[in-house]
Amino acid sequence: MFSITEYLTDEHRECDELYAKVERLVSEERWQEAVKAFGEFRDETLRHFQKEEDVLFPEFEGRTGIVMGPTQVMRMEHAQARELISRMGEALEKKDKRAFLSVGETFMILIQQHNMKEEQILYPMCDQHLDAPEVVQKMEAL
Amino acid sequence: MRGLSLLQAPPFIIVSGFFISASLFWFFGSLLELCSYLKDLWSLPLYVHISTIGFALFVMFGALFQMLPVVAGAVIKEPKRKAIISWLLLLLGFSLFTTGFYLKNYSLIMVGSSLLLAGVLFTAFLFLYHLLKLKSFTPTSRGFKFALAFVLSGAVAGFLIALSYGNYTPYSPWLLHLHMVLMLFGWVFLLIASVSFQVVEMFFVARPYPRLYAMNFPYFFTPALLLALYDSIYTRVPLLALVLSHVLLTLHRLYTSRRGFADKSIYFWYLAFLNLLVSIPFFLFKESFLYQFLLSFGLFFTILITGMSLRIISFLVWFHLSNEGAKQVPLMSEVIGEKLIKACFFLSLLLTISLHTLSFHRMYLLPVVIHIILSGTLSLSIIKGSLLYFRLSPLYNAS
Numbered sequence: 001m002f003s004i005t006e007y008l009t010d011e012h013r014e015c016d017e018l019y020a021k022v023e024r025l026v027s028e029e030r031w032q033e034a035v036k037a038f039g040e041f042r043d044e045t046l047r048h049f050q051k052e053e054d055v056l057f058p059e060f061e062g063r064t065g066i067v068m069g070p071t072q073v074m075r076m077e078h079a080q081a082r083e084l085i086s087r088m089g090e091a092l093e094k095k096d097k098r099a100f101l102s103v104g105e106t107f108m109i110l111i112q113q114h115n116m117k118e119e120q121i122l123y124p125m126c127d128q129h130l131d132a133p134e135v136v137q138k139m140e141a142l
Numbered sequence: 143m144r145g146l147s148l149l150q151a152p153p154f155i156i157v158s159g160f161f162i163s164a165s166l167f168w169f170f171g172s173l174l175e176l177c178s179y180l181k182d183l184w185s186l187p188l189y190v191h192i193s194t195i196g197f198a199l200f201v202m203f204g205a206l207f208q209m210l211p212v213v214a215g216a217v218i219k220e221p222k223r224k225a226i227i228s229w230l231l232l233l234l235g236f237s238l239f240t241t242g243f244y245l246k247n248y249s250l251i252m253v254g255s256s257l258l259l260a261g262v263l264f265t266a267f268l269f270l271y272h273l274l275k276l277k278s279f280t281p282t283s284r285g286f287k288f289a290l291a292f293v294l295s296g297a298v299a300g301f302l303i304a305l306s307y308g309n310y311t312p313y314s315p316w317l318l319h320l321h322m323v324l325m326l327f328g329w330v331f332l333l334i335a336s337v338s339f340q341v342v343e344m345f346f347v348a349r350p351y352p353r354l355y356a357m358n359f360p361y362f363f364t365p366a367l368l369l370a371l372y373d374s375i376y377t378r379v380p381l382l383a384l385v386l387s388h389v390l391l392t393l394h395r396l397y398t399s400r401r402g403f404a405d406k407s408i409y410f411w412y413l414a415f416l417n418l419l420v421s422i423p424f425f426l427f428k429e430s431f432l433y434q435f436l437l438s439f440g441l442f443f444t445i446l447i448t449g450m451s452l453r454i455i456s457f458l459v460w461f462h463l464s465n466e467g468a469k470q471v472p473l474m475s476e477v478i479g480e481k482l483i484k485a486c487f488f489l490s491l492l493l494t495i496s497l498h499t500l501s502f503h504r505m506y507l508l509p510v511v512i513h514i515i516l517s518g519t520l521s522l523s524i525i526k527g528s529l530l531y532f533r534l535s536p537l538y539n540a541s
């Protein structure tokens with residue numbers, strides 16, 4: 001059975017791979033394939049956010065009593081990421097390569113520094129305080 | 143909401159303050175290089191410290207104020223006040239220190255190095271104090287602890303050298319070797335290597351470094367470094383073998399990065415690590431190639447820092463403005479444009495080529511001129527980007 005850290009870190013890397021694929025297709029202006037790949041990337045990323053917001057963060061807050069701490073910062077960064085993802089979608093519709101890559105660049109740095117915080121700080125704390133197999137199962141079930 | 147995000151991200155002014163000073167020191171330092179070249183005032187310690195302290199140390203300390211909460215979860219309370227103390231000590235120390243070397247005035251060198259020592263001790267202990275309380279889950283935060291311990295001891299060694307200039311302590315060439323190895327390998331290289339373990343995999347979507355290798359890197363590295371403190375060609379081999387392994391792993395990861403060249407900072411990483419590769423044989427035979435070693439190793443970290451600081455500033459401007467709910471939030475490419483980034487890269491490439499070809503003939507005028515243009519362009523980019531933040535931030539503009 002996975003630890004929470006392993007399970008969610010793997011998802012981070014998967015989302016990165018999916019993003020890299022969209023980015024490559026957009027820079028080669030293969031729009032049709034890019035739209036499809038973007039859909040996969042967006043769905044995967046949003047699902048990951050949902051697992052955290054609907055399962056992990058409430059479990060963490062309930063167990064530790066820390067409500068206005070790291071989880072709140074993470075939620076805020078998810079909101080920022082969602083906004084950038086929807087701007088990427090708009091750029092893709094307009095086949096605007098420059099705009100897409102430019103939003104994507106900012107998104108990528110935002111999400112990586114976000115992931116770093118989760119992987120170094122939040123996930124290990126969750127593994128420490130929560131029943132990992134149970135939480136992973138709940139996230140899987142979403 | 144605003145207070146919350148600041149809980150984790152220290153105010154922008156800390157990073158921008160350190161970065162602006164760093165790039166300006168590098169720029170004014172390059173002008174000083176030109177003056178001393180034209181007047182035939184050769185001073186190796188002056189040239190070396192313009193890049194190592196004036197540029198690298200300022201950027202690295204500034205970046206650590208930002209990175210400690212992100213990569214290690216170490217939150218420094220009241221970061222502004224502490225950063226100002228650190229910045230002032232280093233700023234005064236560095237200015238007096240370089241002026242002292244330029245004018246060959248011993249008292250200035252002495253006061254300057256005392257202040258520098260105080261600045262390094264204060265800052266490195268501050269970081270270590272926060273880091274040591276936490277368990278490291280990533281190679282990056284573990285590597286930081288070791289690198290900070292080395293910069294502390296390297297600074298003490300440097301101070302002892304300054305004392306020996308005034309005959310307060312006996313001078314020994316070994317002390318210089320100790321200072322150089324601790325600072326360049328123990329501090330600069332180890333810090334960059336520790337950052338690379340996460341940055342390369344995550345930002346470039348590349349293969350991770352082997353987990354055991356990355357997590358235990360400081361444990362292999364420290365004995366090799368200590369061995370190399372005994373100054374002989376053989377004792378350098380283990381240290382250089384580790385550096386080589388890291389260079390090859392990094393270049394391979396950059397080459398197989400899933401993002402290709404989409405992130406422009408990858409060009410800086412390539413160029414920097416190629417320079418590091420070149421510096422390895424020069425250090426092995428440093429008895430004959432000390433200048434070549436210093437030049438190529440200097441190119442390694444200055445180019446990497448140039449590329450990274452352009453990214454960090456433009457991201458932080460976006461990030462803080464977005465957190466603060468500013469009306470206008472420019473994307474990274476709107477903070478520092480692609481043209482400036484390309485110019486910085488092109489100039490770094492020219493600097494590399496000119497130094498590697500001309501330094502053997504002791505022809506330094508052209509590299510110095512390129513250095514002036516590069517550091518000027520970098521300063522312009524960082525200042526322009528930072529000003530944009532202060533113009534748009536609601537914290538600085540009461541509406």
Ligand SMILES: [Fe+2]
Pocket residue numbers: 049052074078114118
């Ligand atoms: Fe998250």
Ligand SMILES: [Fe+2]
Pocket residue numbers: 008012048052115118
């Ligand atoms: Fe996550």
